[in-house]
Amino acid sequence: MVGELWMNLVWPQSSDRLPCRFKGISVHICLYQKKKISTINYTIIVFVIAIFILRARDICLNSGKQREIPLGGGETRCLKRMDLITALAESLPRGTIRLGCQALSVRLDSSTSSPSLHLQNGSSIKAKVLIGCDGTNSVVADFLDLKPSKLFSLSEVRGFTMYPSGHNFGNQFVQVKGDKCTVGRMPIHNKLVYWFVTQKVMYGRGGLEVPKDPELIRQLTLEAIKDFPSEMIDMISKSDTKSLSNTRLRYRSPWDILVGNFRKGSVTVAGDAMHTMGPFLGQGGSAGIEDSIVIARCLAQKLAENYDKKSRARHIMMMKVEEALDKYVKERRMRLVLLSTQTYLAGLLQQDSGLIVKFVCIFLMTALFSDMTRHTRYDCGCL
Template identity: 35%
Template structure:
C-alpha cells in the first residue's frame, strides 16, 4: 500500500560517513567515458540521509594506505587530500618490552611488483569535507534518522524519526556498526572483541618536529602508536584489554588520559611519544570498545538482497589493527558506485529491465566485497591478538621473530586495487 505524502527517490544512501559519501560521489562522477564517447558521461543522483545535524568526524584520523588513495583518485579528491597531509616515509614496529627486535619498513621503496606504498594519516573531518564539497547541493539531508524499513513490492519504505516517509527504489546502508539496514538484511550483530581503544590528537602550532614515520609499540597487553598528519598535527592511539581494575577510566577524558599515560610509562615507549599524549587536549581523547562482525557469519549472509545492500562499517566492522577500516569503506564506495551506475545508466546484452540489472549489479558487488571483507576482518583480529597479547610464549615469538611478518601483513593488505569508476 502506497503511503500518502511519501517522497520518492531512486537511490537512498543511509549514512554520510566515508562509505556513504564515497558511494554518492562515485555515482555523481559517472563511469569513465571512452575517448569516443566523452560527451556521454552522465552521473546518477542519490540522496544521502544523515542522522546527525552535520558531518560527523569522530575518530580524529586514520591511516590511509595505497588502496585508499586509489579509491580517492577514482573519486577525484586524491590530490586535494595529499596536499593537506604529509606522506609517511617508514613504518616502525617496536616491542614495548626491553630486549625485543624492532622492525622498520621503508615505505618509499618498491614493495613487490606494485611499487612503493603511499601512506598518510588523514584527518577524518578534512576527508569528509572534501567528499561533501564535490557533491551537488542538496545531496545530503541532515537530521534524518531512519527508524524502520518496510517493503512494498520492490520499493523500500523508510520511516524517519521526524515522521516523514521516503520510498526508495534502491537502498544502500552505510549507517555504521549499528546499522538499521544491516539488521533488516539479517546480518549478525557485531561482537565485542574484549578490547578497547583510546584515540587522541595533539596540535603543535609552531610545528612538532617529528619524522614522517608511523610508529607502533606492541606487547605487554596493549598496542599503541602515533603518526603525524601534517607538520602541526599528530594522531595517536592506545588499545588494551580492560580488566576489573580499569573500571571508571572511561568516565572522563582526564581519567582516560591519566590511565594511558600510566600504562605507557612502565613500558619501552620513548618519552617523546608520551609527550604527545600529555599534550593532547582533554576534549580530544575518546575511548570505545572494539567490535567486529564474525568473518564466518559473512560467508553465507545477505550482504545484498534484491535492491538493498550495505557498505562500510555496516558491512565489515573490524578491529583497527590493520588500519583498513576507513580504507576498505572507500573501496566499497567505488566498487558499489561502479556496479550500480552501470546498471542504471545502460542496458546489458540481454536487454534486461532496470530492476533486474540493479539486482544483478548488487549481487556482483556483494560477491566482490564479501571475500575482501572476510579477509580483512579475520586478518585484523589475528594481527591484533599477536600484537597485543601478554602471553609469555606468544610474546617471545612476536618480539624475536614475528615483527617482520606482522609489518609485511599490513603492507600486503594495502596492496589492493578497487579499480576506477
C-alpha cells in the same frame, strides 16, 4: 536513469552537523586506494595536506628492541577523517545531505518492494536503492538479518596533538608495545600528529560502558602509559580533548562475512555496516572507500545496459539494480573475508587469548599471510 538516480541521491545523517556519527578520527590510505580515487577533485585537497609516511617502527617497551614494519610497495598517508568527510560532502549536489535524521527501521513496500527508511522524527524516505553506511550498529544490517558484531577484549583511545612550532617526529609511524597497552603515533603533517592507545579492557567485560568524558579519558590514558617514553606522555597530555574518543574494538567475524546475506531486494550495506574490523592493519577506512568505488561501478555498468533502450519499465530497472548489487557483493566478499581474517588474528594476538590460541594464530598468520603487506596492494579497479 543513471543521472536521475544520482540527482535523487539522499544521504541522511543522525547528527545536526558534519562530520557526524563517525567514531574513527583518521583514515589510513595506501597507494592503490589513492590511485583509484585520484580522479575525484576532493582528493587533491586531502592529499596535499597529509604527508607521505616513509618508515614504520615497532618498539618493545621492556627490551628496547626495534624492528622495521613493512609498509608495502607504495605510498602511505594518514588523513583526518573530518577532512575526507567534509570534502566528500562538499562535492555532492545541494540538498543531498539531510542532517538530523536518525534512522529507526527499514521496511519494504508491499506493492512495489521498494525500501523506505523510517526516521525518529516520524518521517520516512522512500528509495529505489538503499545503501546502508550507518556504522557498526547498523539499522540496515539488522534489516538484512546480519549477525551483530562481536567485541574484542580491547579498547582504543584516539586523539590528535597539535605542535604549533612543528614536531620532530619525521615522516614515520612509531608503535611502542608494553605488557598491557600499545601506543602508536603517526604524523598527518608537520604540526599535527594522530595517536592511539590500545589496551586490554579494564572497565569490565560484556560490553560495559567505557569512559566518555574527554578529561577522564586523558587522565586514565596517562595513568596507563606512565612507564612509556616521555615524548609519548607529553604528546597525550597536550592533546586536543575535543578530538579524544574511547571505544571498545569490535569486529564482524570472517565466517559471518563469508556466509552473510548482504542484499535483500535493492538494499545493501557498505563500510563498517558490512565489515566492522579492528584497526590493527589500518585498512578499515580504505576498505570502505573500496566499497564505494565498486558499488558505484557496478550500478553504473548495469544501469547503462538499459539506458539507451526504449523500455525503461520499473521492473526492468529494479532487476538491473539487483544484478548490480549482487555483482558488488560477489566482488567484495573474498577481499573482505581475507582482510577481516588477518585483522581478527592480529587482534587475538594482542588480547589475552591464552598460549594455545596465540600459537594457532601465529601458525595461521604464517600459513595464510606470509606476505604481511599484500593487503595494501589490492586493486579494486577504477570507477
